[in-house]
Amino acid sequence: MITLEHVNKTYPGGVKAVDNVSLTVPSGEIFGFLGPNGAGKTTAIKMITGILHPDSGVIKVNGINIAENPLEVKKQIGFVPDDPNMFLRLKGIEYLNFMGDIYDVPSDERKARISDLCKRFEMTDVLRDPIQSYSHGMRQKIVIIGALLHNPSVWILDEPMTGLDPRSSFLLKTMMREHVDNNRTLFFSTHVLDVAEKICDRIAIINRGRILFTGTIDEMREHFRKNASLESMFLELTDNEK
Amino acid sequence: MKNKTLILARVMLKNGGGFGFNLKNKGSLALLLLVLFVSLPIMIYGLVEMIAFFYEGLAPIGQEGVLLSWGLVMSSLMVLFFGIFHVVSSFYFAKDIETYLPMPVRPRQIVGAKFLVILLYEYLLISFIYLPIVIYFGVREGCGLLYYLYALLAMALLPVLPLALGTLMVMLIMRMINLTRYRELLRIIGGTFAIFLGLAVSFAMQKFNQITPDEIEELVQAGSNSLALLETKLFPTVRWAVQALLHYQIASGLTSLLIFVGLSLVIFAALLLLAELVYIKGVIGISEAGSRRQRVREDDLVRLVKRRPALAAYLLNEIKLLLRTPVYFLNCILPEFIWPVFFVFSFIVVPDRDSTRMLAALTSILNDPNTMGAALGVTLAILAFIGGSNGITATSISREGKELYIKRYIPVSYRQQLMAKLLSGIVIGYAGVVPVILVLAVFLKVPAYFTAIVMILALLPLTLTSMCGLLLDLLNPKLEWDTEQKAVKQNINVFFTMLFSIAVAVIMIAVSFILDLTLAWALIVLPVILLAGCIGFYYLLATVGVAAFRNREG
Numbered sequence: 001m002i003t004l005e006h007v008n009k010t011y012p013g014g015v016k017a018v019d020n021v022s023l024t025v026p027s028g029e030i031f032g033f034l035g036p037n038g039a040g041k042t043t044a045i046k047m048i049t050g051i052l053h054p055d056s057g058v059i060k061v062n063g064i065n066i067a068e069n070p071l072e073v074k075k076q077i078g079f080v081p082d083d084p085n086m087f088l089r090l091k092g093i094e095y096l097n098f099m100g101d102i103y104d105v106p107s108d109e110r111k112a113r114i115s116d117l118c119k120r121f122e123m124t125d126v127l128r129d130p131i132q133s134y135s136h137g138m139r140q141k142i143v144i145i146g147a148l149l150h151n152p153s154v155w156i157l158d159e160p161m162t163g164l165d166p167r168s169s170f171l172l173k174t175m176m177r178e179h180v181d182n183n184r185t186l187f188f189s190t191h192v193l194d195v196a197e198k199i200c201d202r203i204a205i206i207n208r209g210r211i212l213f214t215g216t217i218d219e220m221r222e223h224f225r226k227n228a229s230l231e232s233m234f235l236e237l238t239d240n241e242k
Numbered sequence: 243m244k245n246k247t248l249i250l251a252r253v254m255l256k257n258g259g260g261f262g263f264n265l266k267n268k269g270s271l272a273l274l275l276l277v278l279f280v281s282l283p284i285m286i287y288g289l290v291e292m293i294a295f296f297y298e299g300l301a302p303i304g305q306e307g308v309l310l311s312w313g314l315v316m317s318s319l320m321v322l323f324f325g326i327f328h329v330v331s332s333f334y335f336a337k338d339i340e341t342y343l344p345m346p347v348r349p350r351q352i353v354g355a356k357f358l359v360i361l362l363y364e365y366l367l368i369s370f371i372y373l374p375i376v377i378y379f380g381v382r383e384g385c386g387l388l389y390y391l392y393a394l395l396a397m398a399l400l401p402v403l404p405l406a407l408g409t410l411m412v413m414l415i416m417r418m419i420n421l422t423r424y425r426e427l428l429r430i431i432g433g434t435f436a437i438f439l440g441l442a443v444s445f446a447m448q449k450f451n452q453i454t455p456d457e458i459e460e461l462v463q464a465g466s467n468s469l470a471l472l473e474t475k476l477f478p479t480v481r482w483a484v485q486a487l488l489h490y491q492i493a494s495g496l497t498s499l500l501i502f503v504g505l506s507l508v509i510f511a512a513l514l515l516l517a518e519l520v521y522i523k524g525v526i527g528i529s530e531a532g533s534r535r536q537r538v539r540e541d542d543l544v545r546l547v548k549r550r551p552a553l554a555a556y557l558l559n560e561i562k563l564l565l566r567t568p569v570y571f572l573n574c575i576l577p578e579f580i581w582p583v584f585f586v587f588s589f590i591v592v593p594d595r596d597s598t599r600m601l602a603a604l605t606s607i608l609n610d611p612n613t614m615g616a617a618l619g620v621t622l623a624i625l626a627f628i629g630g631s632n633g634i635t636a637t638s639i640s641r642e643g644k645e646l647y648i649k650r651y652i653p654v655s656y657r658q659q660l661m662a663k664l665l666s667g668i669v670i671g672y673a674g675v676v677p678v679i680l681v682l683a684v685f686l687k688v689p690a691y692f693t694a695i696v697m698i699l700a701l702l703p704l705t706l707t708s709m710c711g712l713l714l715d716l717l718n719p720k721l722e723w724d725t726e727q728k729a730v731k732q733n734i735n736v737f738f739t740m741l742f743s744i745a746v747a748v749i750m751i752a753v754s755f756i757l758d759l760t761l762a763w764a765l766i767v768l769p770v771i772l773l774a775g776c777i778g779f780y781y782l783l784a785t786v787g788v789a790a791f792r793n794r795e796g
Contacts, residue, residue, distance in 0.1 A: 046647070049650075049651040050650060050651050051647045051650040051651050051795070052795050053792075053793070053795070071653045071654075071655060072653075074651060074652065074653035075653040077651070079651050081647070081648075086645055086648055089562065089563055089566045089567055090559070090562065093538075093546045093547075094562070097546075097547065097548055097549075097550075097555070098555050098559055100547070100549065101549060101550045101551070101552055101554070101555030101556075102552050102555060102556070102652050102653065102654055103652075103653060104552065105549075106549070107547060107548075107549045110547050110549065111543050111544065111547045114543060114547060115540065115543055118538075124537075124538050125535050125536065125537055125538060126535060127538050127546070128536050128538060128546075129535065129536075
C-alpha cells in the first residue's frame with residue numbers, strides 16, 4: 001500500500017508541481033495515475049521513489065515513512081522510470097547482475113528470476129550484448145526485468161507501455177494482473193486512456209498538481225452521470241481546470 | 243544567407259553549457275571567487291616574477307625577443323598537447339555529431355564549427371601564458387598601441403596551426419580505423435594512438451630545437467634579438483608572428499603580420515578541404531554498437547550470474563563506465579598512464595646532455611641519506627599532482643548527468659555510494675602511479691625500501707586529492723549535458739582539483755625543504771599532514787557531501 005498525505009512540491013522558479021495531494025493506493029488493485037503532459041505525474045512518482053523530497057506532507061510505502069527510513073522503502077519498490085536509456089555501456093547481463101547486487105538478490109533466486117523473465121520477454125539471446133545495441137523496446141524490457149528482479153512487493157511504473165511491441169505489452173499487462181492478484185501493490189502512470197480503461201481497477205486523475213478525481217471508472221461514470229468513454233470524461237475534467 | 247559554419251558554432255557553444263558554472267548556486271559562486279581572488283593572483287604573481295627574471299637576463303645581451311618567441315612557442319605546444327584530447331573527443335566521440343549529420347550542411351561546415359568552438363577554449367588555455375608575457379614585454383619595451391593590436395591578432399590566430407595539425411592527425415587515423423568492423427574499440431585505440439602521436443610530435447619539436455652552445459654563442463654575438471627566431475623553427479607560422487611583434491613599428495612588421503594571417507587562413511582552408519574528403523567517412527556509424535545475439539543456455543546463466551556486495555558492484559560499475567566510455571577513457575584514464583611513458587621517453591629513449599645530467603643528479607639525491615627527506619617530499623608532491631589531475635572523482639557526479647536520479651532511488655545509502663565513487667578514483671589513480679614509481683625506481687636506482695615506502699604512502703596524496711575532487715563535484719556538479727565530452731572536458735571542477743593538488747604539492751615540498759627534514763622525520767611529518775587533510779575531507783564528505791547528494795534533486 002502507498003499513502004500520500006497532503007504532499008506538496010514546488011520547483012525552484014515557483015512552479016507548484018504537486019499541490020496538497022492526498023492519495024491511497026491499496027494493494028490488490030491496479031491503480032492508474034492519469035493526467036495530461038506536465039500535470040505532476042512524474043513528480044509525484046519521483047517523490048514516492050525517493051528521487052525528490054516533498055516540501056511538506058508524508059509519504060508511506062507499506063506503512064514505512066520514506067523520509068524516516070528511505071532505504072527500507074526503496075528495497076520494497078520495483079521502479080520502472082519513463083526513460084529506458086540507462087546503463088547503455090553495460091551488457092544486458094551486467095546490468096541485471098548490478099541490479100541484483102544493489103537489491104541484494106541471492107544467486108539462486110537471481111538466476112531463476114533472470115531465466116524466467118528473460119524467457120517471457122524474449123530477451124535471453126541478447127543478454128551478452130551491450131544495451132547500447134538494443135532497440136527502444138528492448139531497452140524498456142531490460143529495465144523492467146531489472147526492476148522486478150528482487151520480486152518487489154510494490155511496483156511503480158512510469159509510462160511502462162511506451163515502446164513495447166503488442167506482445168510484450170500484453171505480457172506486461174498480464175504480469176501486472178498476476179502481481180495484484182497476490183494482493184500486492186501496483187501504481188502506474190499513463191496518458192494512454194485506452195490502456196487505463198481496460199486494465200485499471202482504480203484511477204486517479206491529476207492536473208496542474210492537484211488530484212481531480214479518485215475512484216473506479218464506474219464511479220467516474222456515475223460522477224459524470226453519463227455513459228461516456230474515459231477519454232471524453234478525462235477531457236471534460238481536465239478542460240474545466242483551464 | 244548567413245554563414246552556416248558560424249550558425250553551427252553558435253549552437254554548439256550554447257549547447258555546451260559553458261564550464262559548469264552556475265552563478266546562482268552559492269557553492270559555485272564561492273568557489274569562483276576563491277579562485278579569482280586567491281589562486282589566480284598567486285599564479286599570476288609567480289608567472290610575472292618568472293618572466294621578469296628571464297627578461298632581466300636577456301635584455302642586457304639584446305635578446306629580450308627570445309621571451310616573446312618562447313611565449314608563442316610554449317602556447318603553440320600547449321594547444322597541440324591539450325587540443326588533441328579535445329579534438330578526439332569533440333570530433334569523434336561527441337553525440338551531437340549525429341544531430342548535425344542529417345542536416346543539409348557540408349562536412350567542412352561541421353568541422354569548421356567544431357574547430358572554432360575548440361579554438362575558443364584554447365584561447366582560455368593560452369591566455370595564462372601568452373598574455374602575461376606579451377603584456378610584460380610591451381610594458382617594459384614601452385610599445386605603442388599598434389603592438390597590442392598586433393598581439394591580439396596574433397593570439398587569435400596562434401592556435402590555428404597546432405590545432406589544425408592535431409585535427410589532421412586525428413582525422414586521418416580515424417578515417418583508416420572506420421573501415422573495420424570493431425569500430426568502437428578501435429576508435430578508442432585510434433584516439434589513444436593519435437594522442438600519443440601528438441605528444442611525440444610536440445616532444446620531438448622540443449628536442450630538435452636544441453642547438454649547440456657554439457651556435458648560441460654566435461647568435462648572441464650578433465645581438466638584436468637574433469636568437470628570437472631560433473625557437474620557432476618547427477611552428478613556421480610562429481616565426482612571422484614573432485617578427486611582426488618585434489618590428490611592429492616598421493613596414494616589415496606589417497608584412498610579417500600579413501604573412502602570418504595569410505598562412506593561418508591557408509592552413510584553416512586546407513583543413514576544411516581535407517575535412518570534406520575524409521571526415522564523414524571517419525565519423526559515420528559513430529554510435530553503432532556491435533551485437534552478437536548469442537544463444538544463452540541455462541548452464542550459461544549459471545556462469546553469467548555472479549553475486550557481489552553492493553559496494554563492490556557499484557565500484558565495478560563506475561570503473562567499467564570509465565573504461566568503456568571513450569571520452570572518459572581518453573580524458574580520465576589515459577593521461578594517468580602517459581606519465582611513465584613520457585618519463586621514459588624524455589630521459590631514456592632520447593637522452594640528451596641536459597636529461598642525462600638531470601638523471602644523474604636525481605639519482606644521487608635519491609640515494610643520499612641527507613636529501614632523502616626532501617626527496618620524499620618531492621615524490622609525494624608529484625604523486626599529489628598526478629592524482630589530482632585525472633579528474634575521476636572531480637567529475638564523478640557530473641558524469642551521471644541526467645541519470646543521476648537512478649542513484650537516488652536505488653537502496654544504497656548516499657554515504658556508501660560516495661565511498662564507491664571515491665574508491666574508483668583511488669583505485670585507478672593508484673594503478674596509474676604504480677608504473678611511475680616503478681619506472682622511477684628502476685631508472686633512478688632508488689633503494690628498495692624507499693620504493694616500498696613510496697608505494698604505501700602514495701595512497702595518502704591520492705586519497706586526499708580524490709576526496710577534494712569528489713567534494714567539489716558534489717557541491718557544483720555539471721549535470722546538464724547532452725554529450726559525455728562536456729561532463730569531463732568542460733568541467734571547472736577538474737581545474738579546481740588540479741589547483742588544490744598543486745597546493746598540496748607545494749606544501750609537501752615547502753615543509754620538507756624549510757624544515758630540512760631527515761627521512762625519519764619526513765616519514766612522520768608528511769604523512770601526518772596528508773592524513774589530517776584526509777580526515778578533514780572525510781568529515782566534510784560525510785556531512786556536507788552526503789547532504790549535497792541527498793538534496794541534489796537533478
